[in-house]
Amino acid sequence: xxxxxxxxxxxxxxxxxxxxxxxxxxxxxxxxxxxxxxxxxxxxxxxxxxxxxxxxxxxxxxxxxxxxxxxxxxxxxxxxxxxxxxxxxxxxxxxxxxxxxxxxxxxxxxxxxxxxxx
Numbered sequence: 302x303x304x305x306x307x308x309x310x311x312x313x314x315x316x317x318x319x320x321x322x323x324x325x326x327x328x329x330x331x332x333x334x335x336x337x338x339x340x341x342x343x344x345x346x347x348x349x350x351x352x353x354x355x356x357x358x359x360x361x362x363x364x365x366x367x368x369x370x371x372x373x374x375x376x377x378x379x380x381x382x383x384x385x386x387x388x389x390x391x392x393x394x395x396x397x398x399x400x401x402x403x404x405x406x407x408x409x410x411x412x413x414x415x416x417x418x419x
Contacts, residue, residue: 307402309338311373313327375410379394
C-alpha cells in the first residue's frame with residue numbers, strides 16, 4: 302500500500318468520526334481535486350478497503366477500518382514520542398508524524414511504544 306493510499310484511508314477514518322464522508326470533504330481536507338480523490342478512492346475500492354457510491358458517501362470496509370486504525374495508531378504514537386519525549390513542537394510533531402508513520406518499521410514502532418510506556 303502506498304503512502305498516499307494510507308493517507309486517504311486515514312482521512313476517511315478521521316472524517317468518519319465526524320459523520321458521513323463525501324469526496325468533497327476528502328478533497329477539501331487534503332487539498333486535492335475531486336477527480337483526483339475519486340481516482341484514488343477507486344483504487345481503494347478495488348482493494349476492498351472502502352465502499353463508495355458515485356455522488357454518495359464513502360465508508361471503510363472492515364479491512365479498510367483495520368488498516369486505517371493501524372495508521373492512526375502509528376501516527377499518534379510517533380506524534381506523542383516526538384512531542385512528549387523529544388520536546389518537538391506540536392505543529393512539527395504533527396507534520397513529521399504524517400511522514401514517519403509510513404516508513405518506520407514495525408520493530409521501531411514497537412520499541413517506541415515500549416519506550417513511551419516506561
